[in-house]
Amino acid sequence: MLITKKAIPRRAMLRGLGATLALPLLDAMVPPLTALQRTPAKWISRFGVMYVPNGMVMEQWTPVAEGTSFELTPTLAPLAPFREDLIVMSNLACVPTPGRPGGAHAKASTRFLTDISPPTSETWLDAGISMDQIAAREMGASTQLASLELAVESGETAGACDVGFACAYTNTISWLGAATPLPTENNPRAVFERLFGDSGSTDPKARLARIRQDKSVLDSVRDEVAHLQGALGPGDRIKLVEYLDAIRDVERRIQKAEEQSDKEVPVVEHPAGIPPTYDEHVKLMCDLQVLAYQVDLTRIVTFMLGREFSGVTYPQIDVPDAHHPITHHQQEVEKIAKVAKINHYHVTQFAYLLEKLQSTPDGDGSLLDHTVMMYGTGMGDCNAHDPRNIPLLLAGGRSAQLKGGRHLRYPKETPLANLHLTLLDKLGVHLDRLGDSTGRLDDRVLAGL
Amino acid sequence: MLKPRAAWLFVCGAVALTLVYLTARSSAAPLSQAEAAATESVRPVLDRYCITCHNQRLKTAGLVLEGFDLTRAGRELDVWEKVARKLRTREMPPPGLTRPDHETYERATAALEAALDQAATTHPNPGRVVVHRLNRTEYVNAVRDLLALDIDGRSLLSADEPDQQGFDNVAGVLSVSPRLLENYLSAASVVSRLAVGDRSLGAAENTFKIPTALIQEDRTSDDLPFGSRGGISIPYQFPLDGEYRIKVVLRRQLYLYLIGMGEPHQIDIRLDGSLIKRFTIGGGGKGRTAPESFAGNTQGDPEWEVYMHTADEGLTVTVPVTAGAHDVGVSFVRRHWEPEGILQPPQRGFARTTNELYYGNPAVDIVSIAGPYSPRPAEESPSRRAVFVCHPSWEKGGSQDEECARTILSRLARRAYRRPLTEQDLQTLLDFYRAGQQEEGFEAGIQRGLRRILASPSFLFRIEREPANAAPGSVYRLDDLDLASRLSFFLWSSIPDEELLTAATRGTLSTPSGLEQQVRRMLADRRSQALVDNFVSQWLTLNKLPGVVPDVDAYPEFDENLRDAFRQETRLFVAAQLREDRGVGELLTANYTYVNERLARHYQIPNVYGSHFRRVTLDDGKRGGLLGQGSILTVTSYPNRTSPVLRGRWLLDNILGAPPPPPPPDVPALQENAGDRPRSIREQMEAHRKNPSCAVCHVRMDPLGFSLENFDALGKWRTSIDALPIDASAALPDGTKFEGIAGLRQLMTGHQEDFARTFTQKLLGYALGRSIEAADFPAIRQITRNAAAGGYRWSSLIMGVVRSTPFTMSTTRGSQVQTATSTAAP
Secondary structure, three states, X not given: OHHHHOOOOHHHOOOOOOOOOOXXXXXXXXXXXXXXXXXXXXXXXXXXXXXXXXXXXHHHOOOOOOEOOOOOOOOOHHHHHHHHHEEEEEEEEOOOOOOOOOOHHHHHHHHHHHOOXXXXXXXXXXXXXXXXXXXXXXXXXXXXXXXEEEEOOOOOOOOOOOOOOOOHHHHOOOEEEOOEEOOOEOOHHHHHHHHHOOOOEOOHHHHHHHHHHHHHHHHHHHHHHHHHHOOOOHHHHHHHHHHHHHHHHHHHHHHHHHHHOOOOOOXXXXXXXXXXXXXXXXXXXXXXXXHHHHOOOOOEEEEEOOOOOOOOEEHHHOEEEEHHHHHOOOOOHHHHHHHHHHHHHHHHHHHHHHHHHHOOEEOOEEHHHHEEEEEEOOOOEOOOOOOOOOOEEEEEOHHHOOOOOXXXXXXXXXXXXXXXXXXXXXXXXXOOOOOOOOOOOOHHHHOOO | OOOHHHHHHHHHHHHHHHHHHHHHHOOOOOOOHHHHXXXXXXXXXXXXXXXXXXXXXXXXXXXXXXXOOHHHHHHOHHHHHHHHHHHHOOOOOOEOEOOOOHHHHHHHHHHHHHHHHHHHHHOOOOOOOOOEEOOHHHHHHHHHHHHOOOOOHHHHOOOOOOOOOOOOOOOOOOOOOHHHHHHHHHHHHHHHHHXXXXXXXXXXXXXXXXXXXXXXXOEOOOOOXXXXXXXXXXXXXXXXXXXXXXXXXXXXXXOOOEOOOOOOEEEEEEEOOEEEEEEEEOOOOOOOOOOOOOOOOOOOOHHHHHHHHHOOOOOEEEEEEOOEEEEEEEEEEOOOOOOOOOOOOOOXXXXXXXXXXXXXXXXXXXXXXXXXXXXXXXXXOHHHHHHOOOOOOOOOOHHHHHHHHHHHHHHHXXXXXXXXXXXXXXXXXXXXXXXXXXXXXXXXXXXXXXXXHHHOHHHHEEOOOOOOOOOOOOEEEOOHHHHHHHHHHHHOOOOOOHHHHHHHHHOOOOOHHHHHHHHHHHHHOHHHHHHHHHHHHHHOOHHHHHHOOOOOOOOOOOOHHHHHHHHHHHHHHHHHHHHOOOEOOHHHHOOEEEEOHHHHHHHOOOXXXXXXXXXXXXXXXXXXXXXXXXXXXXXXXXXXXXXXXXXXXXXXXXXXXOOOOOOOOOOOOOOOOOOOOOOOHHHHHHXXXXXXXXXXXXXXXXXXXXXXXXXXXXXOEOOEEOOEEOOOEEEOOOOOEEEHHHHHHHHXXXXXXXXXXXXXXXXXXXXHOOOOOXXXXXXXXXXXXXXXXXXXXXXXXXXXXXXXXXXXXXXXXXXXXXHHHHHHOO
């Protein structure tokens, strides 16, 4: 929707985001007793997903050659600098469970991380817990936020949803439970506030000042509660114990924030709202994502470059047409070219994120080394709305024994769920099955052995 | 749903109450006259009609009613209140078995209730409300009343869970999570900065989306000008004096073409009603257009395409606004002519979002307000006037400043905490003031102090004070300050105002005349609208209305305008009765209602034009009273059909006070038209009632629901379904026959007292913010009885609640009661 083109004066936006400062080593950030440390051999510190809607022109995505000699196709071209960090995967499938008809779009986005098809209903929510949230359950306990769900389009103000399906199915890819979709946040201001509070800046001084204020309020409130508690009977005390527990929990998070507060991070001003252009919007969201990883505020981020069924127009790349309608291209050359342009443009955004991750030092390498990024969509050929061969690639994750620089072609219709299981293994969560999984992807192949 | 902990509290509470009575009763006093009379007239009834099933051997439903005597009645309040209710509502004995005649029923019920009432008078048992957290509505109202600041609670606090009765102010259910505490802390920060007009508040953008199904063919709000069409009026809290940017995005259809761009239209942006800017939009598409029934594949000329996606860019205006609440209005200028050509049918359902409507009217999709840019030093605003009742004197220096800070903070904290401050309270606040004052000056100091007030448990929790030295588990009268809080949260869903607090501190509140005077004053205050918006809407389950999603195929005519109209009708209807202090029975029997054009069309009421609601008299015998209102008929239906069962259940539960138990597990759902021929709902339900375990409840629910079958799932009048004429005849288990809404209304007239009692029960539960227990029923009966003479007026029922034992009294907390319960638990 055109909401992405909101005119907000740029001076109000942010300052110095481009400048990356020299960063201290943050490899001590994995706290003791987390799932990560229990499986030290394979630890990855972070996981990210970038989702693009409405399928793709597959001919321009899939490399012809397999293995290490694969060529960068027109759509993949922006990723040239990261060729050695990529694993392009073909023939993974996101095929709907039989018996729940319709809704190619609702299913594409819902299945992408849950491997479960939603029912045909505008009110009944029934997906599954998504694999990012399965990971967040383990990895989120030790960070300020368990996970972040980002988007360019707002679920609330976006246009139409897939016919006959609740909007949640197309608005998010992250599900906390079968009936609990996690709303995505598209306003950088709100993302900033979740990460850094309302201090107005990531400047350590401002953050520390805010943290101190929060702490002094909490301390003082705790004293007051303790004072009140003495005078209460058991029934009432339960309520105040709840309150004290909550105080302790918040204090723990504040404590974490305080420990991190002297870490040098790029100074980012509190954004006012949504930047006026798509480019700036996506870049700002990517910057916030990298910042969140960097300061260890969260380790799991999903980011939707468009909601499924999206009708955003891209006049900046000479595609003034709404995205979804034009993907029904009916083999018209001109329309195919436009869709391919959009696909290429989205990959450019992904390249920006990878560039940020790669240029941010982390431990013994870069953030990219310690992050597994997954890029793709739950629909393959856009004209056919074909879920059988979806575009998908992994980037980064060297520390997780992912050997890049390859194009892997799997047997036809290998369930995407199999990849999910394998990734979860690397995140320290071992499940027997997930959705329609039929097994795991061969770990040795992924490691290039 | 009750959380386990809440459920546990509930059980403990109930048991504790029973126990208090038991302890009191154990002195084994001789039977009173009422008790003796009750034993005499109740026992033969039980022996004859009940113990066939409820005896030692069968223990049907776990209940033994053999050998009734009043010492048992006192000990087992839960059981005997239930027996009284089952007899009063004629639920028992089940239809088909031998039942007492009318007089016997009446006599036994009256005697049993009299005995229970007598016991309650001798040993008052007000129960106890555990510590109460402010819910979101109360928090928002408190901020409004304390700081003259309208905040959007939904963006600051997560939602509260309602209890089983649907009330969201129930102490036991209002829990505290870390997320909520974070909400409170950041809300305290945001609200305090807004209140003092902190200039470091950054620019922010807020977005208002108009639901896609809100038709904008007419004036959409009384706050928009006459002659306008569509759009929205947004009451907006502007944080600071400064420049604000208002941007409008127009509605698009499914394939993202702007609708209504075939011809020029004018769109206005207004601030507090004055025109800021008028734009002309539309008619600029060049070249060949896409087909009108656009299916997603055929495009128009490139230039046309660009225009259809981007024509609304630039509907933006920047305007200086002062801090405080202002109305932002966006609307079209209405065209008083139709374009030439074939008159098109109105777009409904799916077509509304798909068709292009090139020559139709454009509509507003989103309005966003961003700012402040270049904020000016804060001057006057309603909030600053509420906060800064004094100003530091620059000449005199520090100590004078602190004097003023002391005045400001103690005044705010007294109202926020709803009690006089202790020196300790004040010192805490002054510490925060000093920290802020030293760093950033006087106003920052006040802001820090205010932030501390808003994060205080004394603000966020309602904790009632007990008399010193009272024995644990003993009954006491609330002090005036706690009574003041109960009153204001009951009638206003907010904190007490200065006058109420003053009455409480002077001790005049608890005098009979003082109490009545305050209640009448508070009811006359507009804040008492909270009773309608919170109590009534929760009692009638109208809070489900926003979530209703009627099936587009079955009800293509449904639009958001109708949903709004439903809500508004009931709201105005109930508010008028409250203001005019009618008898509550009129809620069911009134021959008038409130409609606008949209609703009048739905109700087939002629000669009502425009979006404004007005009172109309109804004389067709169809509508009239809550039971003919679309709001209630819709929330008691399924998306694609009516449900006599849901409606019947709703009536039993909320109107007649005789809720059926929940259905047994593993009940198969109704099959839609299973078998070889369509079957009506009535036939299906008749089949269902053949199963005796279903019948016991359904014989009570279904007839009530069937009498409303002339109203479809959106409350529209109908005389047939699928070409079968509607059969709205019904019979109660006792054989009473009635037909249709008229018959039902007639029936309800005979149940005035039941209705008044149910109303009172719900009202008392809401007023206390806790579940109703068996020990509360004597109070409920007394309130109802006392109000009978005046025809159950709103004011008399409200006064009755406010004067009742559970409202004015409480039981001291005590570990003794707590430990004793374990042995007393059945």
